Amino acid sequence: MDHDDDLHGRLAALEARAPVDTTPPALPSRRRRGRFAVPIALAPVFVLAIVATAAAGAVVVANLAEEHEGIQNPGQPLAGAHMECMSPPDADAFLADHGFTDVDWQVETGTTVAPDGGKGSSTTVHQSTPPEHGHVIPGSIQNDGSVIMVADQRVGATGVGDCFGSPMP
């Protein structure tokens, strides 16, 4: 088999399983504010508040163990489900049947091999509905309860797991 093809699929699946909090930070106002809006005499109070917040935050963070295992891994909710052998719509329906209705489909398109025989190129799109076709690469459950799934539609894609080498659904 072509090592490069396999590498792309495995790296894409690995990245899809990476734990992520999908909420970006709140954006600050772009309007200019007064530089000394708070009396300077309150500075010690703010310093104490910052130190206390940092200490409390460190305790909270220390107790957070983030690790997102693959949804089909042993001990995970859909262990052994073999979603890699389903079409994306079937996998989506299967997930919904098991209570996972918030699914982020990461769709990979392009080619694994360029016309000149070199490396192909691909494009990644995230969407909430499953594509009609593609090799399914099961992902993981995120902090917010959503599930990441990969649909590899690249020309030359091989699929993974039990359905490695099978025709693209």
Next chain:
Amino acid sequence: MTSADATTATRQDRAAATNGETEAFEAAVRPHYAPLVRRLVLVLGDPHDAEDVAQDTYLSAFRSWDRFDGTDVRAWLYTIGLRLAFNHRRGRRRWLAAIGRIEPRPWSDPSDPDLWAALSALDASTRSALLLNVLDGYTQAEIGGMLQVPEGTVASWISRGRAALRRELGPDR
């Protein structure tokens, strides 16, 4: 219209423009936030560090939004994020060396431990270049522009990275 009315109208126009910029930024950049965090997890190896750097990246990008050339949002965001990630690693190493403690909380991937181990063994620059090339399809020249290194350096990183993974994973794994 009085002078006071004109001043009020100008302030409202500015506020509307500001809100419009924020909405445009969020519409363009927010969809790339989660993929950025995932990429940073692979580059930094630590979900908490990745979240920190991704948040800094998002805010930094927002501050620079008026200088974005409007072409490839993802490449622009990844460029900011990877540069911050490299600085973050350097800063953390100095800090850990200064206090004499190392308490990494790395992520591990039980689904494909061989790949994760092989990828983790690469240095961050090689890993970043390899991921940009293999996963995103960026050319060596594009990656050189993003990471601010010569194209030949990128070629060397990618070649070395591929060889290392091939060696660790074997041709048929």
